[in-house]
Amino acid sequence: RMMYPVIRKLQHKRVVLASASPRRQEILSQAGLRFEVVPSRFKEKLNKSSFPTPHAYAIETAKQKALDVARRMHQKDLRTPDIIIGADTIVTIEGLILEKPVDKQDAYWMLSRLNGKEHSVFTGVAIIHCFSQDGQLDVEISQFYEETVVMFSQLSEELLWEYIHSGEPMDKAGGYGIQALGGMLVESIHGDFLNVVGFPLNHFCKKLAELYFPPGAVGLQRVKHDSIPAVDTFENLSEEEGAGLDRGGAQARGTQDAGHDRTAESLPPFPTGLLELIAGFQASKALFTACKLKVFDLLQHEAPLQAVDIASKIDTSEHGTGRLLDVCVALGLLEKTERGYSNSDLAALYLLSDGEFSLHGFIELNDEHTWAAFTHLESDVREGSSRGHRAVGDEAEGLLQDSCPGRDARLCFMRAKHGLAKLTAHQVATALDLSRFTSACHLGGCTGALAHKLAREYPRLTVTVFDLPEVIEHVTCFQPSGPQTEQVSFVPGDFFKDSLPEADLYVLSGILHDWPDEKVHRLLSRISGSCKPGGGLLVAEVALDEDPRAARPGLLRSLSRLLQTQGGERSLTKSRQLLQLHGFTDVQVARTGDVLHVVLATRPAT
Ligand SMILES: Cc1cn([C@@H]2O[C@H](COP(=O)(O)OP(=O)(O)OP(=O)(O)O)[C@@H](O)[C@H]2O)c(=O)[nH]c1=O
Structure with missing residues (x-):
């Protein structure tokens, strides 16, 4: 059958x-x-x-x-x-x-x-x-x-x-x-x-x-669907676990046979996925550019608009703008009719600079910093770090401290963090039951996006956001209004040096991956020292899967960490060991959405 x-x-x-x-x-x-x-x-x-x-x-x-x-x-x-x-x-x-x-x-x-x-x-x-x-x-x-x-x-x-x-x-x-x-x-x-x-x-x-056949195989599957003779090969391959690399077999045979006449059935699969990968950076840059030129902001106010009108409003060439807009249509960011261009739902939701779930800041960070850092990938891979050209990286420490890049870069970093935190805050706040806690301290809590979500989910909870003075100085413009805002307060300080605010739950979200092991140990032992018996530590990090096929987002980030900081994503097992090493027990884990894992550990009552 x-x-x-x-x-x-x-x-x-x-x-x-x-x-x-x-x-x-x-x-x-x-x-x-x-x-x-x-x-x-x-x-x-x-x-x-x-x-x-x-x-x-x-x-x-x-x-x-x-x-x-x-x-x-x-x-x-x-x-x-x-x-x-x-x-x-x-x-x-x-x-x-x-x-x-x-x-x-x-x-x-x-x-x-x-x-x-x-x-x-x-x-x-x-x-x-x-x-x-x-x-x-x-x-x-x-x-x-x-x-x-x-x-x-x-x-x-x-x-x-x-x-x-x-x-x-x-x-x-x-x-x-x-x-x-x-x-x-x-x-x-x-x-x-x-x-x-x-x-x-x-x-x-x-x-x-998508889950069971590794990403590189996408092109293959598509071809197989409409070519009956090929199904045979596909079936064989599909029986093998992790068939991803094995699929290369068809290509290896292809190389040997090159030059011979082929029937349609014996052609290697069309590498759709691979071609998309090759052009991937062009798509990213088109998105970044449209964002920077505020195309989506403009179209949110006035749409549909023709390319010539958009060009005159954003002060760009008509020809170049037309090309960029059409690429955006192909990428699903814009829609086009005879009357002109307008935002797709995706753009309206995520690409406006002032949208509730705006990823504008994150896009800006990628365009301004990560992009430049990746141009050095080859030499970084050879050397194993980015020591040679640190100034370009979006290193958390560098961007946040006063001595390093200016206020604009710091705000850019904060906007990026804020956008991402808003997307994941609900999942992080609700992944595990935190209702037994009455006070929380979010270390490196930046703009307070997660703190506000925690306050909303747990009305009994007061939340202190602890972050560097240079960060706290700029948090005002990110604050929501509403009844829960009184539950959240901000305290300036450095979690490596200053004493930590008292709380029965400490929260670290997307922090540990910024730091090398030695600093992570220092931070965890400070938290462990401040944490009362019975208190908890909640850690949310990008999940680096043990199974490399499911780990693509985590691995990519890990590579950019190599370039930008000395840290790196840690696997779930590693995170769990780290917490246990610092005296936390009863480690509970939840995987939320497609990218994060959330871990809650308790400091045992002695
Ligand atoms: C529009 C439409 C809906 N449904 C049924 O509506 C229920 C939705 O309710 P649900 O909460 O998603 O599921 P449930 O039936 O309560 O089951 P559960 O998954 O246990 O919550 C499901 O049954 C569907 O088939 C049809 O059978 N035909 C239709 O045209």
Whole structure:
């Protein structure tokens, strides 16, 4: 029986579907997946308004559903499953998120909102890989979402009520089931049908392929899909763990055969992924340049605009601007119609200089500093460090201290940190339960983005942000307004020299990787000395996976650390050892999103 190669990969793993939805069970078993069903007890109760987008809400709910099952199964029997799948389907219309109706009246209210209009259905999916070691549960979470746009016909009130009385709406998001009677309400859809039914199977398979087949193989998989004779080779390769490099086999054979006449089937796979990699720096630089020229800011105020108008407003050449804008369209940053260019959703969300989740600062840092540092990669690799040209690096110490680069560079660094911290703060603050603490001190807390999130999540908690005086001096312009702001205060100081503010929870987020082992030891022993018995230390770092295939973001950062500082990302095992060495025990670990791991350790009461 035909089976998608990644589904076959899961055949010998213990897979659990954390969902009671009969539709999800059916879709996945039709796809040939073998799994157990353990419905989640997580109630859909997250605060919708705290998410920047509806899909962020659906993804988080999916993740919490799966984590609930992971925790319960781990506690109950120690044979923790290998993989847990959670999903959440929501319907969104006019800024509202609709879930399952609570009663018939609610169903009527939902259906009359959808009547005659277009809405979106989002399914968020979390795939959790579980690892249990010494009775401890570690998880790695991958997540994604899919959107399908659905158009409803204009229906009479009688018909809606008749549909409601059929009973079908009650266990379905938005109050309808497209796969059954509800199909009669739907005029058209744009996107994946199964996504509306409750599970985006196609995207799920792609995500698994991304996880199970190493990045370099992307081009190969694509070719195989539309070339039947090649499937054979693919199947063979897919049986091998870590087949990434083995795939080179096809290419090696290709080299030997070069010059002979080839049939289409015997051509080596088209290296799409590799070509994208080769051109990657051009794409980055195009993005950086458009940001620097404030193209996205302009288009947020006035759009659509033609290239000539954009050029005159940002004072650039018409020809060059047109080229740059088209590249941005190809990269998904802009949209283009006959009336001109406008921002894509991605740009509107992340690329405006004053957006809530702006990555402008981080882009600026990469453009101004990291870019220059990477031009010396070859000599740095030869020498093993960047001693020769330190001035260019965005070395944390250098950028933050007064003697080194000026105020602008420091602010640039702070903006970058602020943008990244805002993106991850929710995950870091909620990855583990911190409700037993009443005072926290965020060491190197910079603009206070995480501190404010902690204050919001834990209303009993007061948070002190401790950072260098040169940093604290500039924090004012980053402060939010709102009721929780009183919980957060700022104290200037150097965590290597000055005494640390008292707190029962110390927090280090993205700090340890800046420093070499010797300094990390010094810092941890100072924290351990200030930490009261029963107190805790929360560490969030970019996860450097033990499995090199899953570790791409961490490894890349590690390389840029080599260039820019003497630190480097540490693996989870290493972080855990470090904490234990400094007298912290009861180490709990959570992997959040795709990039961070969060570790909470306790100083035992003696
Ligand atoms: C729009 C639409 C939705 N659904 C069902 O709506 C439920 C959504 O609710 P959920 O909270 O995501 O899932 P659940 O059913 O409560 O299960 P669980 O995963 O255990 O939370 C899922 O069932 C879906 O199939 C359909 O069957 N057809 C449709 O056209």
